[in-house]
Amino acid sequence: xxxxxxxxxxxxxxxxxxxxxxxxxxxxxxxxxxxxxxxxxxxxxxxxxxxxxxxxxxxxxxxxxxxxxxxxxxxxxxxxxxxxxxxxxxxxxxxxxxxxxxxxxxxxxxxxxxxxxxxxxxxxxxxxxxxxxxxxxxxxxxxxxxxxxxxxxxxxxxxxxxxxxxxxxxxxxxxxxxxxxxxxxx
Amino acid sequence: xxxxxxxxxxxxxxxxxxxxxxxxxxxxxxxxxxxxxxxxxxxxxxxxxxxxxxxxxxxxxxxxxxxxxxxxxxxxxxxxxxxxxxxxxxxxxxxxxxxxxxxxxxxxxxxxxxxxxxxxxxxxxxxxxxxxxxxxxxxxxxxxxxxxxxxxxxxxxxxxxxxxxxxxxxxxxxxxxxxxxxxxxx
Numbered sequence: 001x002x003x004x005x006x007x008x009x010x011x012x013x014x015x016x017x018x019x020x021x022x023x024x025x026x027x028x029x030x031x032x033x034x035x036x037x038x039x040x041x042x043x044x045x046x047x048x049x050x051x052x053x054x055x056x057x058x059x060x061x062x063x064x065x066x067x068x069x070x071x072x073x074x075x076x077x078x079x080x081x082x083x084x085x086x087x088x089x090x091x092x093x094x095x096x097x098x099x100x101x102x103x104x105x106x107x108x109x110x111x112x113x114x115x116x117x118x119x120x121x122x123x124x125x126x127x128x129x130x131x132x133x134x135x136x137x138x139x140x141x142x143x144x145x146x147x148x149x150x151x152x153x154x155x156x157x158x159x160x161x162x163x164x165x166x167x168x169x170x171x172x173x174x175x176x177x178x179x180x181x182x183x184x185x186x
Numbered sequence: 187x188x189x190x191x192x193x194x195x196x197x198x199x200x201x202x203x204x205x206x207x208x209x210x211x212x213x214x215x216x217x218x219x220x221x222x223x224x225x226x227x228x229x230x231x232x233x234x235x236x237x238x239x240x241x242x243x244x245x246x247x248x249x250x251x252x253x254x255x256x257x258x259x260x261x262x263x264x265x266x267x268x269x270x271x272x273x274x275x276x277x278x279x280x281x282x283x284x285x286x287x288x289x290x291x292x293x294x295x296x297x298x299x300x301x302x303x304x305x306x307x308x309x310x311x312x313x314x315x316x317x318x319x320x321x322x323x324x325x326x327x328x329x330x331x332x333x334x335x336x337x338x339x340x341x342x343x344x345x346x347x348x349x350x351x352x353x354x355x356x357x358x359x360x361x362x363x364x365x366x367x368x369x370x371x372x
Contacts, residue, residue, distance in 0.1 A: 047284035087273035089277065094236050094274070095233065
């Protein structure tokens with residue numbers, strides 16, 4: 001009997017940071033554990049916003065105890081005005097993982113789309129529809145940040161299927177190293 | 187008698203994160219307290235690298251107890267391959283400030299150059315020479331990341347001179363709010 005892999009997906013953002021926790025079994029079936037959004041007040045100084053994000057993510061980790069944290073990879077060519085804040089929030093998510101002794105991984109948006117829908121250029125509605133179907137939700141997950149976080153968590157579990165299978169024989173430290181090696185240099 | 191303002195400057199980076207601590211008096215004279223570089227092993231997973239940076243910065247804060255933390259502002263148009271790691275490291279520096287109840291501020295490279303040399307397009311050697319002169323160092327501060335961190339700390343103190351003067355009458359919390367308001371929306 002293999003216990004499911006519990007993945008925390010994080011769609012990083014300063015104003016809204018999507019978080020989704022799913023349990024994924026070896027047969028790829030998945031169950032929703034938690035979904036939500038960590039928000040920070042745009043009126044606050046940046047350092048207090050990042051501390052708010054960190055506290056929110058730590059609370060999710062403490063409550064739901066994921067095995068691994070998957071964070072959306074941020075690109076500098078996304079030349080939105082928010083990209084630096086998004087990158088900073090992603091750094092906070094990765095730090096929170098490390099501070100809890102959890103392995104972390106990053107996945108690109110097209111990796112997530114391909115893993116969840118089979119199509120790397122899928123639109124948001126296609127991704128949300130598939131996430132809702134897989135998790136047997138009555139409605140599309142909202143807001144979009146939360147849906148993206150769930151998709152990211154599913155992507156991570158499905159792409160690392162072999163690792164999930166290996167969890168019965170590896171120690172947590174071995175699992176963490178295996179996960180780090182799989183995701184390679186990010 | 188006004189005590190000097192102690193500023194921790196951080197030149198964010200994943201492989202080398204420059205840190206410099208200076209005491210700056212109301213007459214703008216300055217004294218070197220600490221200078222160094224927090225390094226993380228490029229072979230480690232990103233989350234462990236960020237945790238290493240966080241631990242190093244926390245150690246500097248614990249030992250030297252700065253009044254405020256100044257971090258170089260990272261731009262997405264700096265389209266280096268390292269820009270996302272730099273942004274993540276800057277987020278860690280800001281988080282460490284907030285977690286110690288310290289105000290933080292960001293300054294652009296040209297603000298730092300202008301504050302330290304009087305010329306926003308000064309080259310690195312001009313900046314390092316002025317930092318060495320102001321701090322009465324026998325040699326140019328090295329490596330470059332450490333020199334930049336010192337310049338950043340001086341820039342912050344000199345640009346916020348009025349605030350340093352106000353430190354005799356404001357509580358630490360009031361000072362933090364004043365600093366946050368001065369630096370505005372970053």
